[in-house]
Amino acid sequence: MLHYAITARRVDATGSVAGARDAEVVLDTSLAGREDALNPVELLLAGLAACMIKGVERAAPLLHFDFAGVEVRLEAERQDSPPMITAITYELIVDSPEPDRRLELLHTNVRRYGTISNTLAASTSLSGTIRRA
Structure with missing residues (x-):
């Protein structure tokens, strides 16, 4: 551990x-x-973004996935009472010549093996897409 x-x-x-x-x-x-x-919510989102980018860095060599860059765009919805994040959406943008099916395979790996993404997905709605830059 x-x-x-x-x-x-x-x-x-x-x-x-x-x-x-x-x-x-x-x-x-x-x-x-x-x-x-960064405020506390932005820090939470930054942690998730770092987790996803690190996930790409970790999965790419295992999948022999060719990429030149990664960008993550995130948005969170917060309710007031009680104060909490109710939903997080993301767009994972990868600069890669890989075909769409390989892009989706990378996305699956990023979602499956991310410490922060798995933690947040267990407590709030976490959804997103992957696309080519």
Whole structure:
């Protein structure tokens, strides 16, 4: 079993930082909001995007899948009471000459073996598509 850990701390009333190893991320924890930092929902979506891109990186060598780039576009729907994410949709865009059936095979692998995507899919509606860039 793997173990993950981060540390987050409040800097001041305008924000916080989170870190792990040598990496640090500025967090929008201000009540007024910040344009230069990700808020908690955006961080959740960024984690999902990273999981999906890493999934492509992991699956491509196993499938001998040729690609030059990956982009993920995500949207979340949030209800107010109680506050929670009710749905996440994504578009996985892959720059690849591979045929459509191989693109779908890659998508299946990304969905099946993603730690964050599997965790989120167990608690909210997670749906999306894959397409060629």
